[in-house]
Amino acid sequence: MKDENCIFCRIANGDIPSRTIYEDDHFRVILDNGPATRGHALILPKEHYKDLSEIPEETAAEAMIVAKKVSALLVKKLHADGLNLVQNNGETAGQTVKHFHIHLIPRYENDGQHILWNPTHPTDEELDSVLKDIKG
Numbered sequence: 001m002k003d004e005n006c007i008f009c010r011i012a013n014g015d016i017p018s019r020t021i022y023e024d025d026h027f028r029v030i031l032d033n034g035p036a037t038r039g040h041a042l043i044l045p046k047e048h049y050k051d052l053s054e055i056p057e058e059t060a061a062e063a064m065i066v067a068k069k070v071s072a073l074l075v076k077k078l079h080a081d082g083l084n085l086v087q088n089n090g091e092t093a094g095q096t097v098k099h100f101h102i103h104l105i106p107r108y109e110n111d112g113q114h115i116l117w118n119p120t121h122p123t124d125e126e127l128d129s130v131l132k133d134i135k136g
């Protein structure tokens with residue numbers, strides 16, 4: 001299903017022009033217009049799924065194959081030193097567009113970005129309690 005009110009549905013299906021770097025039957029990969037770094041791209045499924053919880057398993061698997069392919073292209077063509085895959089779910093996690101997408105963020109030495117997290121230092125008891133909540 002497409003959602004006429006969803007900007008990424010319209011971009012993914014070619015109703016709004018975009019800087020497309022890859023396209024197949026199920027996905028379009030575009031340049032992010034507010035990039036973290038040079039070559040920051042977004043993998044957009046052509047169907048509307050709001051986030052990881054809605055996307056079918058087969059489409060999620062295909063998206064990862066596209067990520068592998070396009071990441072290699074970006075790193076090679078833009079001479080990146082590394083690349084982050086980022087996928088936000090929910091406003092708390094930083095999702096601003098409610099159409100599943102994967103960020104491909106090429107990284108360059110001293111690019112000044114802070115895409116990683118600040119590690120915390122839980123006790124063994126705290127880690128065990130997390131394990132219990134997840135497995136219990």
Ligand code: AMP
Pocket residue numbers: 007030031032033034035042087088094095096097098
């Ligand atoms: P997120 O915060 O994970 O929902 O990411 C949304 C991303 O979409 C941001 O990095 C925006 O810069 C990008 N974005 C929003 N609108 C457009 C657009 N029309 N074309 C390209 N990128 C967009």
Ligand code: ZN
Pocket residue numbers: 002003006007008009010047048049098099
């Ligand atoms: Zn959509």
